[in-house]
Amino acid sequence: MFSNIGMRCSNYLKTAALFSVIWLILALIWASCGLRLPMLIWFVVLGIILSVCTYWLSGKLAIRMVNAIEVSEDEEPVLYGIVREISARIERPMPHLYVAPMDSPNVFAIGRSE
Incomplete structure (x- = not known):
């Protein structure tokens, strides 16, 4: 069976970095909105939605691009x-x-x- 642990690790790290950047951008926007708790809830929900969409739609987006x-x-x-x-x-x-x-x-x- 084909297995390349280094490549898999690299791919997992790139994926984690992508999601981290999305969450960091959302955290910075939240901070610029005054760090209020109700806004945090909306940004967490938005972050989850963006993460799920990125995960599930990335293949289709690449094909379309x-x-x-x-x-x-x-x-x-x-x-x-x-x-x-x-x-x-x-x-x-x-x-x-x-x-x-x-x-x-x-x-x-x-x-x-x-």
């Missing part, structure tokens, strides 16, 4: 063959494949372990 479209095996048989072989080799499920209109070749993985 590059104008990628999902392709089927009939449309891209060679690409599917390559990805299927790699997926089998590392014992991971076959991902959904998207193609973006870009001048240079580019591959990136998005999503969560589900």
Whole structure:
């Protein structure tokens, strides 16, 4: 099984840093509003909503940002063959494949372990 502990640790730290920045910005806005308790409750609720949305929608946002479209095996048989072989080799499920209109070749993985 494919396992890269250093890469996983790095990804977890980047995710934690992203959420920390969101919460820090909200704390600074709260502080600029006078540090009142009712405002804190609203900012905590807003922070939770933003964190959940960031976690669940980040993959869809990344796909939309590059104008990628999902392709089927009939449309891209060679690409599917390559990805299927790699997926089998590392014992991971076959991902959904998207193609973006870009001048240079580019591959990136998005999503969560589900």
